[in-house]
C-alpha cells in the first residue's frame with residue numbers, strides 16, 4: 020500500500036518527546052563561542068544625538084560593541100533595502116536595534132545591552148491610521164485601487180445600502196522558540212549559518228550582502244523551528260547578519276537569540292487593519308455592489324507589506340460573487356515595529372471584511388446569516404468545464420453587473436472560480452453541526468437567561484493558494500540513493516512543526532516503493548538546494564512535494580531502465596513495491612536493485628524541480644490568475660458570554676476542512692485544529708497595546724494572551740472533506756497551512772450573535788476585534804442602551 | 808562574578824557544576840549539564856516550556872536559581888523514558904499527534920507526569936486546569952488533553 024495519504028506521526032515525534040530534538044539554541048557550540056544582544060531604541064522617532072557606550076564596553080564579559088557608524092548599512096529588509104541592522108542616525112520605533120553587544124555569554128551580553136546611554140532629539144511619532152493619513156506617510160505613491168464593474172452605480176441603485184467600519188488588531192506570532200541564529204566562520208572567510216528561519220535562501224542572501232561575499236561563500240542550514248507562522252520569514256535576518264558580522268570581526272562562532280521581551284518588541288507582527296465598507300444589496304440580500312477601503316499600519320519599514328496588503332484585497336470576496344466591487348488599499352508608514360508575514364498573509368484581514376459585511380447585512384435584512392451567505396456564494400462549479408459565461412464577464416460598461424445566469428463566475432480580479440465546493444461542504448456541516456436545531460436552542464436559552472447569552476455562527480473560507488509574486492512558485496529537491504538502498508532526501512522547504520518533512524518523505528518512499536525507514540530526512544541546506552522560496556503561503560508541500568517526486572522518479576526510472584535492459588524488457592514493466600523490485604520474474608530487494616545500478620555505473624542522484632503552472636498576475640491592475648487553486652472549509656462555533664463581565668467561552672466547534680486528497684490526515688488535522696485556535700486567539704484574547712509614546716505594553720505572555728489549554732472549545736469536532744484537488748497537485752492534495760486559520764472568524768461572529776441577544780435588534784452589534792471581555796462588555800452596554 | 812559549586816542529583820545521576828549565582832536552573836541544565844530538553848519559551852514563568860521536577864515539585868526552571876539546586880533531586884524530560892522504553896505519556900503524545908513543532912512538548916510531558924503522579928484519574932477539567940501554565944502555539948491543545956487522558960487510562964490499567 021502506498022504511504023501517501025497515511026496518517027503517520029510527525030517524523031521527529033520520538034525526538035520531541037524525549038527532549039532530543041535539537042533547535043538552534045540546543046546545538047552544542049565550541050568553547051569560545053560568543054553571544055550577542057542588541058541595545059534598543061527607547062523612543063519611537065528621533066535623531067540620535069549622542070551615544071555613551073562606556074559602561075557597555077566595560078561590563079563583564081563584553082568583547083566588542085558595534086554601532087551603525089561601525090558597520091554602515093547592513094541591510095536586513097526582505098524587499099526594499101530600507102532596514103539597516105543598526106540605526107543610522109535616526110530611530111524609527113521603540114525597540115529598533117541601535118547597538119550590538121558581543122560578549123562571552125548570553126546573560127552578559129543582555130545585561131551589558133541595558134547599560135547604553137543614548138540621547139535623542141525626539142521627533143513627532145506617527146502611530147495611528149489617522150496620523151499617517153494626515154501626514155501622507157505611506158508605502159507606494161498612493162493607495163492601490165482595484166475595481167470591477169460599476170460599484171458606485173450598483174450601490175446607489177440598490178434596495179438597501181449599508182455602511183460600517185471594522186477595526187481588527189494585529190497579532191504576535193508567539194512561536195514558542197524565539198528567533199535564533201548561530202554563525203561559524205570557515206576557512207577563507209566563508210560562513211556557516213544555522214538559523215531558525217522559514218527562508219534559508221534569504222538569510223544566505225542577506226549575510227552575503229552584509230559581508231560583501233558572493234552567495235556561494237555562505238551556507239545556511241535549518242533542521243527545524245519551534246514554530247514559525249510567518250514570523251520567521253524575514254525577521255530572522257537581523258540575528259544572522261549580526262552574528263555573521265561579529266564572527267568576521269572576532270573570528271569566533273557567534274550566537275544570538277532574542278529573549279521573549281526583545282522578540283516581541285523588536286520583531287514585526289500581523290498587520291492590523293481598519294476596513295470601511297459600503298454595500299448595496301437587493302431585497303433578497305444579494306450583493307449588488309460593494310466598496311471597501313483598507314487601511315493598514317505597516318510600521319516603519321516596508322518588509323512584506325505590499326504582498327500582504329495585496330492578499331487582503333485578493334480575499335475581499337471570500338466565497339461570494341461580487342459583480343461590482345471597488346477596493347482601495349492604504350499601506351501606511353508608522354513608527355512601530357514593521358508588520359510582517361503572519362499565517363494567512365493579509366488573507367484573514369481581507370476575508371474578515373466581507374464576513375463582517377455578511378453579518379451586518381443579515382442583521383439589517385433580518386435574514387439568517389448562513390442563508391444570506393449561501394445566497395451570495397459563487398455558483399457551484401459544473402462538472403464539465405464548458406467555459407460558458409466567460410464571454411459575459413464584461414457586460415455593458417455603463418450598467419452594473421448582473422449575476423450571470425450560468426457558467427463559471429470570476430473573482431473580482433478575474434480568476435474563474437472553477438473548483439467551488441462550498442455548497443456541498445456547507446450543506447454537510449450544517450447537518451453534522453446540527454446548525455438549525457442548535458440555533459433554535461440558542462434562541463430559547465437566550466429568552467430564558469438574562470445574564471449568560473449564547474451565540475452561534477457558521478462561516479465559510481475560500482483561500483487562494485500560490486505566492487502572489489509569481490516567480491516564487493518554484494521549488495527544488497535533491498535525492499540520493501546510496502548503494503545499500505538507503506535514501507537521502509533534501510528539498511527547499513523548512514520544517515516548523517507543520518510536518519512538511521514527513522509528508523515529503525512519504526512522497527519519496529512511495530515513489531521508490533520502500534518503507535519510511537529507508538528515507539533519511541535531512542536539514543534544509545542552501546548548499547544542497549539553491550534559490551529556494553520561503554516556506555510560506557501554505558505552499559511547502561505543494562511545491563517541494565512535486566520537486567521531490569520529480570527527483571525520485573528520475574532515479575527510479577534510471578534504475579528501471581537499467582534492470583529492464585538486463586532482463587530484455589521495458590522499463591514500465593519494472594515494479595517498485597514493498598521494498599522490493601520485480602523485473603522479468605526476478606525479485607530483488609530495493610538495496611540489491613540500487614547496488615546493481617551502481618555497479619552498472621548508473622547515477623543514483625538527482626535534483627528535482629517544479630514550477631507551478633497556469634499562473635499569470637498583474638498586481639498593479641489587479642487582474643489575472645494569481646492562484647493555482649482554492650482551498651475551502653467551513654466552521655460552526657457556539658459561544659457563551661457573561662453579560663456582567665464580558666467573559667466568554669467557546670462551547671463547541673465543528674469544522675469541515677478541505678485538504679484535497681490529504682497527504683497525511685493526522686498532520687493535516689493538526690494544522691486545522693492549531694490554525695483554528697490561533698485564528699480564534701487573534702480575534703478574541705490576543706491584544707496588542709501600544710501606548711501614546713509608541714511603546715508596546717503587551718510584550719510578554721503575562722500581558723499578551725495566546726489561547727491556553729482552558730480556552731480550547733469544550734467540544735471540538737474536526738473533519739476533513741474527502742475530495743481530490745481537481746488540479747494536478749502532489750497526489751491531488753491541497754495546501755493546508757493557512758486556510759484553517761480563518762475558521763476563527765466563526766468565533767467572532769458567534770460572539771457578535773451572543774451580544775445581539777442582549778438588545779432588541781434595532782442596532783447592529785459591530786463588534787471589533789480582538790473581542791476582549793472589555794470590548795464585549797462595551798458592546799453589550801450599547802445593545803442595552805447604556806445599561807449593563 | 809565568582810562561581811558557586813553546586814552538587815545535585817539529576818535523573819538519578821549525581822552531578823556537579825559551577826554556577827554564576829545569577830544563572831537560572833534552566834540555564835544551568837542547558838549550558839552546564841547539556842540537558843537541552845527543557846526549553847526557554849519566555850523566561851518569566853508564563854509558558855511552562857522549562858518545566859522540571861525539583862524535589863518532587865513541578866517548577867518552572869526559569870524561575871529557580873541554579874544555586875538553589877544544591878543537594879536537590881531534579882528530574883527532566885531526559886529522564887522520563889526508561890532506557891529505550893518510552894513512558895506511556897510519551898507514547899500517547901506520539902500516537903495522538905499531540906505535538907507539532909515539539910518545542911512545548913518536554914514541558915507538557917513533565918507537567919502531565921506530575922499531574923498523574925498526584926491524581927491518576929484526572930477529569931478533563933482537572934487536566935485543563937493543571938496544564939493551564941503550559942503554552943502551545945501549534946496544536947490547539949485538544950490532542951494534548953486526549954493524549955494525557957489516554958495515558959492516564961493506560962497507566963491505571965483501564966485501557
Ligand code: FES
Pocket residue numbers: 846847848849850851852853854855856857858867868869870
Ligand atoms: S521559560 Fe520558564 S515558564 Fe516560560
Ligand code: FES
Pocket residue numbers: 195245246516905906907908909910911912942943944945946
Ligand atoms: S507543538 Fe509547537 S508550541 Fe506546542
